[in-house]
Amino acid sequence: MSGPQNTKGAAGAGTTPVGILNAIQHPIILVDEDGRIAFANWEAEAFFGASATYLARQTLESYIPFGSPLLSLIEQVQERRAPVNGYRVDLSSPRLGEDKMVDVYVSPLSTGEGPIVVMLQERTMADKIDRQLTHRGAARSVTGLASMLAHEIKNPLSGIRGAAQLLEGSVEGEDRGLTRLIREETDRIVSLVDRMEVFSDERPVDRQPVNIHSVLDHVKALASAGFASGIRFTENYDPSLPPVFANRDQLVQVFLNLVKNATEAVAREPHAEIGLSTAFRPGMSLSVAGSRHKVSLPLEFCVTDNGPGVPADLQPHLFDPFISTKTNGSGLGLALVAKIIGAHGGIVECDRHGQRTVFRVLMPASQDAPPIDQLSDLKRDDTA
Numbered sequence: 001m002s003g004p005q006n007t008k009g010a011a012g013a014g015t016t017p018v019g020i021l022n023a024i025q026h027p028i029i030l031v032d033e034d035g036r037i038a039f040a041n042w043e044a045e046a047f048f049g050a051s052a053t054y055l056a057r058q059t060l061e062s063y064i065p066f067g068s069p070l071l072s073l074i075e076q077v078q079e080r081r082a083p084v085n086g087y088r089v090d091l092s093s094p095r096l097g098e099d100k101m102v103d104v105y106v107s108p109l110s111t112g113e114g115p116i117v118v119m120l121q122e123r124t125m126a127d128k129i130d131r132q133l134t135h136r137g138a139a140r141s142v143t144g145l146a147s148m149l150a151h152e153i154k155n156p157l158s159g160i161r162g163a164a165q166l167l168e169g170s171v172e173g174e175d176r177g178l179t180r181l182i183r184e185e186t187d188r189i190v191s192l193v194d195r196m197e198v199f200s201d202e203r204p205v206d207r208q209p210v211n212i213h214s215v216l217d218h219v220k221a222l223a224s225a226g227f228a229s230g231i232r233f234t235e236n237y238d239p240s241l242p243p244v245f246a247n248r249d250q251l252v253q254v255f256l257n258l259v260k261n262a263t264e265a266v267a268r269e270p271h272a273e274i275g276l277s278t279a280f281r282p283g284m285s286l287s288v289a290g291s292r293h294k295v296s297l298p299l300e301f302c303v304t305d306n307g308p309g310v311p312a313d314l315q316p317h318l319f320d321p322f323i324s325t326k327t328n329g330s331g332l333g334l335a336l337v338a339k340i341i342g343a344h345g346g347i348v349e350c351d352r353h354g355q356r357t358v359f360r361v362l363m364p365a366s367q368d369a370p371p372i373d374q375l376s377d378l379k380r381d382d383t384a
Contacts, residue, residue, distance in 0.1 A: 018041075021039075021041040022041045022042045022043075024041065024043065024119075025043060026043055026119050026120060026121050026122075027040075027041065027043045027044035027046070027047040027048070027119070027120040027122075028040070028041045028043065028044055028117065028118070028119045028120075029041075029044050029055070029060070029117075029118050030109070030115045030116070030117055030118075031060055031074060031115060031116045031118055032115045033078075033113070033114075033115070034059070035059045035060055035061055035074075036056070036057075036058065036059050036060070037055040037056060037058055037059070037060055038056065038115055039052065039056075039115075040052040040055045040056075044120075047096075047120065047122075048063055048095075048096065049095075049096070060074075060118075062095070063093065063095050063096060064091050064093055064096070065090070065091065065092065065093045068089070068090075068091065069086055069089050069104075070086065070089055070091065070104055070106075070118070073086050073104060073106045074106055074116050074118065076106075077106045077107065077108055077116050078108075078116060081108045081111055081112075082108070083105070083106060083107035083108070084106050084107075085103070085104065085105050085106070086103070086104040086106070087103050087104075088101055088102075088103065089101070089102055089103070089104050091120075098352065098353070100122075101122070102120040102121055102122050103120070103121040104118065104119070104120060104121075105118070105119040105120075105121070106118050106119075153189070157186050157189055157190055158190075160182065160186050161182070161183055161186040161187070161190075164179045164180075164182035164183045164186070165179075165183060167179045168180060168183070206247055207245050207246050207247050207344070208245070208246075208247075208248075209243035209244070209245055210243055210244050210245070210246050210247075210248045210251060211243055212241065212243075212244050212251070212278055212299070212301055213237050213239075213241075213278065215248060215251045215252055215255060216235070216237075216255060216276045216278070216301070218252060219252060219255040219256050219259055219276075220233050220235075220259070220276065222256065223256070223259045223260070223263065227260060227263055228259060228260075228263045228274065230272075231263060231266065231272045231273070231274055232271075232272065232273045232274070233273075233274050233275075233276065234273060234274075234275045234276070235275075235276050235277070236275065236276070236277040236278075237276075237277065237278045238278050238279050238280055240280070241278050241279075241280055241299065242299075242365055244299050244363050244365070245344075245364070245365070246344050246363065247344075250340045250344075251340075253336070253340065254337050254340050254341060254348075254361070255301075255303065257333045257334065257336065257337050258303040258337065258359045259274060259303055260333070261333065261334070261359070262274045262303055262304070262305035262307070262357075262359075263305075265305050265307030265308065265309075265357065266305050266306060266307040267307075269306055269307060271306070272305075272306070272307075273305070273306050274303065274304070274305050275302070275303070275304040275305070275356075276302070276303060277301070277302045277304070278299075278300065278301050278302075279300045279302075280298050280299065280300070281297075281298055281299075281300045281362070282298050297346060297347065297362040297363060297364055298364075298365055299362065299363045299364070299365055300360060300361070300362055301360075301361040301363070302358050302359065302360050302361070303358075303359045304353075304356045304357065304358045304359075305356065305357050306355055306356055306357075307357060309352050309357045310350060310352070310357065318334055318350050319334045319335055319337070319338040319348065320335060341361055341363070344363060344364075345363070345364050346361060346362055346363035346364060347361075347362050348360065348361045348362075349362075
């Protein structure tokens with residue numbers, strides 16, 4: 001009996017080379033000298049959306065973008081017979097779909113001629129959690145700024161406004177218009193400072209089990225009666241979803257902000273539509289810094305619209321304070337959304353799927369979920 005067969009008999013089928021490769025939670029493929037996919041593990045089948053049998057009849061070039069750096073890396077390995085790495089390689093294509101950013105590890109199978117091993121590590125979820133931690137840090141910066149503004153600016157502003165009001169009674173014509181302008185601009189600055197003061201509230205969130213569908217229905221009713229009147233809403237709810245452990249008023253504030261953003265995005269669309277959806281998505285977990293504890297984020301709430309989408313250069317900074325796509329926007333609405341969801345131990349992200357922009361909120365179901373600044377290493381746990 002041969003060596004590999006002995007190994008299989010002693011420890012089971014899982015210790016065969018194929019079994020080991022299938023157990024690795026990253027797409028791994030074997031590319032032969034003709035550029036064909038000679039082998040694909042289970043993760044690679046999921047990544048490419050095809051079975052290993054089908055992939056074996058395809059070339060890698062038929063799946064990835066024309067002129068992709070991955071092809072250059074494979075050629076480099078074929079020539080040098082030495083491993084190389086590539087970071088943040090975009091493999092997005094019509095066949096693979098959007099948002100396929102990966103790190104690439106390419107190595108020869110042997111020192112002589114022969115196939116090349118390619119391992120892909122998807123960057124999407126890791127980048128998302130990195131951005132969430134950045135948003136959390138940015139929110140802290142705004143917290144300090146808000147406290148300073150409240151104490152150092154609002155008092156002088158009230159004096160300026162009072163003086164302008166007194167002057168308004170003793171001047172006429174164009175001068176009266178100028179004093180009115182001073183009052184209006186002073187009120188606008190005070191309003192901005194008041195909005196920023198929300199960021200300085202670091203008190204623990206008062207939470208209880210909340211029916212997310214009642215929150216979304218309430219938000220839809222408010223929006224339809226006001227800023228979103230005339231816009232078509234669609235709902236796709238999972239009725240079996242468990243309650244989310246959260247502050248109801250803050251959730252209303254979050255989804256009002258997201259729906260208001262969606263309303264402004266579809267303002268010029270002839271068939272404006274906003275979608276509200278909920279789903280249970282097991283398999284997403286976050287580890288807690290300094291412990292082995294993991295928090296599952298299975299509750300997914302989405303607000304979608306069919307507007308033009310967020311410019312690509314702004315999307316990584318969309319939840320940072322003072323970043324706005326609107327001419328007169330303050331850039332605090334989405335930053336506040338990120339702060340509230342982060343305080344609940346969740347994450348919020350914006351993606352583009354086809355012709356629709358999706359704001360996705362992932363939240364934990366457990367009552368003891370720590371805030372996001374204690375979390376790291378977003379992972380899929382397929383046993384969840």
